[in-house]
Amino acid sequence: MSFLSYVTPSATSPWHTYLSQVDRVLPYLGHLAHWSETLKRPKRALIVDVPIEMDDGSVAHFEGYRVQHNLSRGPGKGGVRYHPDVTLEEVMALSAWMTVKCAAVNLPYGGAKGGIRVDPKTLSQKELERMTRRYTSEIGIIIGPQRDIPAPDVNTNGQIMAWMMDTYSMNTGTTATGVVTGKPLHLGGSLGRVKATGRGVFVTGREAARRIGLNLNGARIAVQGMGNVGSSAAELFIGAGATLVAVQDHTGTLVNPKGFDMANTMAVLKRDGGISGYKDAEKVDNEDFWNVDCDILIPAALEGQITVPRANRIKAKLVLEGANGPTLPEADDVLKERGVLVVPDVICNAGGVTVSYFEWVQDFSSFFWSEDEINVRLDKIMVDALKHIWDTADHHKITLRTATFAVACERILTAREERGLYP
Ligand code: NAD
Numbered sequence: 001m002s003f004l005s006y007v008t009p010s011a012t013s014p015w016h017t018y019l020s021q022v023d024r025v026l027p028y029l030g031h032l033a034h035w036s037e038t039l040k041r042p043k044r045a046l047i048v049d050v051p052i053e054m055d056d057g058s059v060a061h062f063e064g065y066r067v068q069h070n071l072s073r074g075p076g077k078g079g080v081r082y083h084p085d086v087t088l089e090e091v092m093a094l095s096a097w098m099t100v101k102c103a104a105v106n107l108p109y110g111g112a113k114g115g116i117r118v119d120p121k122t123l124s125q126k127e128l129e130r131m132t133r134r135y136t137s138e139i140g141i142i143i144g145p146q147r148d149i150p151a152p153d154v155n156t157n158g159q160i161m162a163w164m165m166d167t168y169s170m171n172t173g174t175t176a177t178g179v180v181t182g183k184p185l186h187l188g189g190s191l192g193r194v195k196a197t198g199r200g201v202f203v204t205g206r207e208a209a210r211r212i213g214l215n216l217n218g219a220r221i222a223v224q225g226m227g228n229v230g231s232s233a234a235e236l237f238i239g240a241g242a243t244l245v246a247v248q249d250h251t252g253t254l255v256n257p258k259g260f261d262m263a264n265t266m267a268v269l270k271r272d273g274g275i276s277g278y279k280d281a282e283k284v285d286n287e288d289f290w291n292v293d294c295d296i297l298i299p300a301a302l303e304g305q306i307t308v309p310r311a312n313r314i315k316a317k318l319v320l321e322g323a324n325g326p327t328l329p330e331a332d333d334v335l336k337e338r339g340v341l342v343v344p345d346v347i348c349n350a351g352g353v354t355v356s357y358f359e360w361v362q363d364f365s366s367f368f369w370s371e372d373e374i375n376v377r378l379d380k381i382m383v384d385a386l387k388h389i390w391d392t393a394d395h396h397k398i399t400l401r402t403a404t405f406a407v408a409c410e411r412i413l414t415a416r417e418e419r420g421l422y423p
């Protein structure tokens with residue numbers, strides 16, 4: 001029995017969303033559609049038990065996952081998420097989106113993802129370290145600098161990557177900086193990596209805005225999720241003259257049509273770990289976030305946020321998917337009908353993995369680039385990739401999402417076909 005038999009995707013699950021996105025691209029893949037089952041089946045999935053000793057002497061068990069969706073174009077690449085809602089099915093979808101994303105920006109990687117079903121806020125720093133180290137040891141049999149390279153995702157950061165790198169290095173007897181990306185700078189991390197995903201959201205947003213005649217100077221933006229991705233993107237848009245008019249995170253929703261002060265916002269987030277203590281804005285019901293008056297909406301939190309009812313109420317002209325899988329397929333159709341342009345996750349948030357690739361290359365060559373070099377190269381890769389996707393969308397008269405899948409899946413399946421089936 002395949003492990004696929006263990007998942008029963010519901011109509012709103014991320015894996016279901018991903019499968020519908022694949023079905024939509026098949027008519028544009030020509031003879032390569034023959035290989036489409038490859039896209040619908042992760043290559044490998046590992047479920048691990050992560051037991052750790054808690055500070056009070058008790059033993060707690062956590063469930064961890066690492067899924068390698070497709071390795072046709074290179075080693076697996078994808079983040080590690082710590083969240084109480086993590087499931088095998090979610091990690092499968094996130095790994096599949098990584099396959100598509102890496103191919104969309106033409107990086108020599110396959111797609112992978114990992115996660116632990118845990119609320120890390122309930123752990124002490126020492127417990128977090130023990131859990132990270134045990135998880136890394138458990139998935140150590142399938143990761144490695146040439147096999148599968150994890151990175152940060154929701155609730156993971158440079159410190160966690162440092163522990164992962166150290167644990168893998170201890171187990172293999174060599175300092176293996178290239179086993180993870182998103183590391184601190186002293187440990188082979190790259191300048192520009194922390195803000196790279198947000199920067200990619202900004203670059204694709206800037207290009208999309210230019211094409212639809214939306215001036216960023218004076219544009220109003222609303223952001224869901226003020227973590228790594230949301231806050232970095234918001235800062236860059238504000239730097240280009242936009243006004244941040246609404247913010248939602250796990251602690252609540254705040255609105256201020258005159259704009260949030262970004263320095264204050266960051267100070268509150270640092271102090272409280274959430275936005276709700278920010279004083280100079282009105283607290284509103286969470287559901288009201290979706291009909292706030294704005295020009296650009298940036299979902300940068302979790303999957304499945306833009307449902308059909310919410311899609312019907314969105315006032316923005318442009319949606320930039322900083323998060324992975326924020327829009328359900330039926331909601332995508334509603335946004336299309338309503339003329340709302342969506343820059344999909346698989347290109348919009350590809351800035352992070354692009355600079356992760358730069359980090360990996362720098363680690364191998366032990367030669368590090370300046371932040372300017374990194375930002376200029378990132379900008380060019382994102383602009384060129386989006387242009388190719390836009391041309392494909394115009395040519396077939398399809399959405400940017402289906403066009404991104406068309407460009408990426410052609411590359412993935414061509415690699416599959418050229419490699420051939422073993423044995
Ligand atoms: P993060 O942990 O830094 O931030 C997550 C944010 O989401 C926080 O502000 C949190 O309050 C908010 N949030 C959580 N639950 C919420 C809820 N129910 N309602 C509203 N807000 C909620 O995570 P991140 O790294 O910024 O990742 C955010 C998204 O971007 C995820 O979908 C992730 O997969 C995607 N992504 C991240 C990267 C990266 O480099 N970090 C790269 C590509 C894509």
